[in-house]
Amino acid sequence: MSVQHSKAAVPEAAWTKSSYSTGNGGECVEVAAVSGAILVRDSKRPAVARIAFGSEAWDGFVRMTAGR
Template identity: 45%
Template sequence: MSTDLSWFKSSYSGDPGGACVEVAACPRTGHVRDSEDTSIPSLAVSPAAWSAFLRELASAG
């Protein structure tokens, strides 16, 4: 269950009122959620999908 995870917010996130996401990692799954409304279910992705996402972000920057 995603509520049992250790969630982390990026150090690039702004003020507490800003639109941010949090991530939590497990051996087989990465989880992403809205930091402003943690009652919304998190999005679970495979490690391969998460890595591909991070590569896209790095190449877009």
């Protein structure tokens, strides 16, 4: 996992809001798939920072949280 502080060119259309985001000022998480990584950001502060996960790490995270 890494934090990206650069403003990499990821089109806004690439970002998908989590189905768990409430949309009323609560937790707003968005994800985007780019070459070799999954990016995660806070939709309320999209330009501040992004967390990048490798594909295997992201798959493990999704499998771990799917049973919740």
